Amino acid sequence: MTSSTPVDSHNEGVEISSPPTGHVIEEVVDATRRIMASVLHTGRDNPHLARIRDTLREIADTLDGHSPDLDSRLVEMWAGTGPTRHSPVTGIDNPIAPPVQLRGYGDGSISGETTLGLPYQGPPAKVHGGVSALILDHTLGVANDFAGQRGMTKELTVRYHHVAPLFEPLTVSARQVSRQGREIHTTGEISTADGQVCVSAEGLFIDRYLPRPRAD
Template sequence: MPVGELGEALRDLVDAAVRTEVDDDELRAVAAAARELTARLRAHGREITEVARVDDPDTGERWYSPVYGPGSPVAPPLVASDSPDGRATGRVTVGKPHEGPPGLVHGGVVATLLDHVLARAVRAAGRGGLTSTLTVRYRRPVRLGVPLVLSAEIGESSGRRTTATARLVAEDDPDTVLAEAEGLFVSLRPERAASVFAHMDRPAGAWTASSDA
């Protein structure tokens, strides 16, 4: 899909931009070219509150997600999957654009990746909701350029509340936990959901539905 093709090209551009050491004149020339491309894309856009036509908010799949979206220039991107028993996995190699300390993945990015697989596990089990609390424990430094694996599974469910746990490991060392997380997700009451997502022209079931709310 062209959205994904553009996203891939822009991720390459972002990576090049944060690693380049070209001279100032070349930087200015590239900046001018980038502004021209920006103007072309802005010729037909959506408002900040509008949902992209390629998204499916009822299932939670979003092409421009900053975590895994194929069309997002800032996504690592994470490749994730899930199963109806409330489990989710993700694979990702994080590069220079998401660097914190030199050579290491930014801690906020680690938390974001964990939050996503937690939420995905909850949705897979038929439980909607937004993140209410997220507790992350950083066990080891997470290095750039290393294939990583995330796994999550649903915990207890009661009414609108659902818990889940997740862990992050290096693909070549699955027994060493680099980071782990616990999350609490709460589905919105219908009246609250109507207010929060009033701008949407499609259902927001991924964040509002709950099997026994």
């Protein structure tokens, strides 16, 4: 850990994801998440689907009609140097993200809780193995950030011990374990509330990252 890493001396951890700001966009994203789950839950017999389709299309048109061009938006969404708001795992502004909100601790570890619903299903009422891989890849990357060293995944190995349940709180945790030159080794896991490890991962990261887009 570098000396600039924030450390909480009371062991309650520090927020290292982008926290909610109360902006209306977060409520729009939350409502979108509700629809993503509800449309899977409702199935094909809901008598209101045609009207809902029309309204959703109108909303998409309105959003698109008042949006910047893509290059400008990329500059805007990557502004600053800290955590972003759009990641598919922790991003409070990304409907795909559960989102997992991560905290960092004085021992260099990070962790967060999440509960996953129907959109993340693999086996019946269980978390999709690939979703666990997505969450762990991202969380290992955040652990590297927290240790003061960004990196890009070179190799990720994910091991499945027990199927993780949907609809129940899961704990996601990670920590950087070693660095040798530009190679970074990081591990993490997803566990149930009673401490059973469902999925574990180890990643080899390379100390490089792509520059953020900036305005000309």
